[in-house]
Amino acid sequence: MCREDFLTVRIENYLYPKPYLGYSFEKTVEDSNISPESEKCLRDRCVSFILHLGNQLQQRLPHNINVLENISLLSVSNTLKVVKDTLIPLMEMMDIEMETIGKINVQWDNITNIKWLEKTDTH
16 A cells, blocks of 8 residues: 555556556456457556546646645634644645744644634534
């Protein structure tokens, strides 16, 4: 199993020489009477398609996907923890100025001192 980030890794570097293409594909190939050359050609086209699909996903997903992945830091459950995850890495990814990060961080640490009416949802 590849432990690399799918959004940045070159998929070709981790490809098994004869990848498993799913039960349905493998069973159909096994039951058909196609020649080994035709099977290889079909497999190569399928693998090429999957690689192209993966590369297109990498290109089309937003470059700020790390920001989106870390947005859960702002969840109600994390916000109301006494000891909570820091927002600093998220703010750095968003290119917020250092002085502003300091101010936000102080407010973030003090936010648990506010009396909250709603503690389960962010409507």
